[in-house]
Amino acid sequence: MNIGDVAERSGLPAKTIRYYEDIGFIKPRRGLNGYRHFDEKELHKLAFIGRARSLGFTIEDCRSLLALYEDKERASADVKDIAKQNLKEIDAKIADLKAMHATLSHLIDECAGDHRPDCPILKNLGQT
Amino acid sequence: MNIGDVAERSGLPAKTIRYYEDIGFIKPRRGLNGYRHFDEKELHKLAFIGRARSLGFTIEDCRSLLALYEDKERASADVKDIAKQNLKEIDAKIADLKAMHATLSHLIDECAGDHRPDCPILKNLGQT
DNA sequence: ATAAGGGTTCCAGCAAGTGGAAGGTCAAGG
DNA sequence: CCTTGACCTTCCACTTGCTGGAACCCTTAT
Numbered sequence: 001m002n003i004g005d006v007a008e009r010s011g012l013p014a015k016t017i018r019y020y021e022d023i024g025f026i027k028p029r030r031g032l033n034g035y036r037h038f039d040e041k042e043l044h045k046l047a048f049i050g051r052a053r054s055l056g057f058t059i060e061d062c063r064s065l066l067a068l069y070e071d072k073e074r075a076s077a078d079v080k081d082i083a084k085q086n087l088k089e090i091d092a093k094i095a096d097l098k099a100m101h102a103t104l105s106h107l108i109d110e111c112a113g114d115h116r117p118d119c120p121i122l123k124n125l126g127q128t
Numbered sequence: 129m130n131i132g133d134v135a136e137r138s139g140l141p142a143k144t145i146r147y148y149e150d151i152g153f154i155k156p157r158r159g160l161n162g163y164r165h166f167d168e169k170e171l172h173k174l175a176f177i178g179r180a181r182s183l184g185f186t187i188e189d190c191r192s193l194l195a196l197y198e199d200k201e202r203a204s205a206d207v208k209d210i211a212k213q214n215l216k217e218i219d220a221k222i223a224d225l226k227a228m229h230a231t232l233s234h235l236i237d238e239c240a241g242d243h244r245p246d247c248p249i250l251k252n253l254g255q256t
Numbered sequence: 257a258t259a260a261g262g263g264t265t266c267c268a269g270c271a272a273g274t275g276g277a278a279g280g281t282c283a284a285g286g
Numbered sequence: 287c288c289t290t291g292a293c294c295t296t297c298c299a300c301t302t303g304c305t306g307g308a309a310c311c312c313t314t315a316t
Contacts, residue, residue: 002262034311055228065250083232104215117204161280
């Protein structure tokens, strides 16, 4: 497979796949013309990374998860720890965003949103 | 005021204040020794930006909000539009994170998290 | 022969700062 | 007067995870 096929089948942009090679996730063979040539195993790996990324795992998390994935002696506790840490960070982000949402939607409700200059949003931001 | 005082009073790190000068938010005078010298107005502006940032507004949003803040002829509708756009983005992020949370916490619950290699989290990520 | 549609490399940039090195300045204590 | 430590200065690099673009090569069809 060339990079375009892998891009289509994995759902990742070709640019991203090249980037993943750069940072050492995959090492595809090269044809005589210099083209990358991927096998099913690499496609599978890329799809794995894509799914992990979509669940919020960092690149470094993906590295660890892949290592565990390929280690048939792994302890599921190690995987679970990484996942729990990620979940904690997701929850923290949600909490932050919810706080923003609360304040902001309140201010928006207060604001008339017409041609007049009076504005509770700016008033709040300008509060000493 | 020197930058350290402004940092303390605005809650922004000195580094960030210098960065905000770089990108044109403020233009503090300089003493003969080269030190930045801030007045209350600039402190106020920085605090304004800090609050806007903490509500999730981008730097470019802050630029617009600041311009509106200083424009006594502004229409509150313009402010409200920016805020509503930001709120939309916040909501989108929350939705994304909640989807991640749902999937991930489900997988975590399924995972025994012991010494055995069997792991639903990896199984899911590796699904073709 | 040429044009379209692959592929390649490398360099730059995004957001919004943060870290660190190398050096100048200021106020207080001995 | 000198030194010490806390400030301040600039500049450059790095962060995360890609993405865009330029310049160029390869393949296939017409």
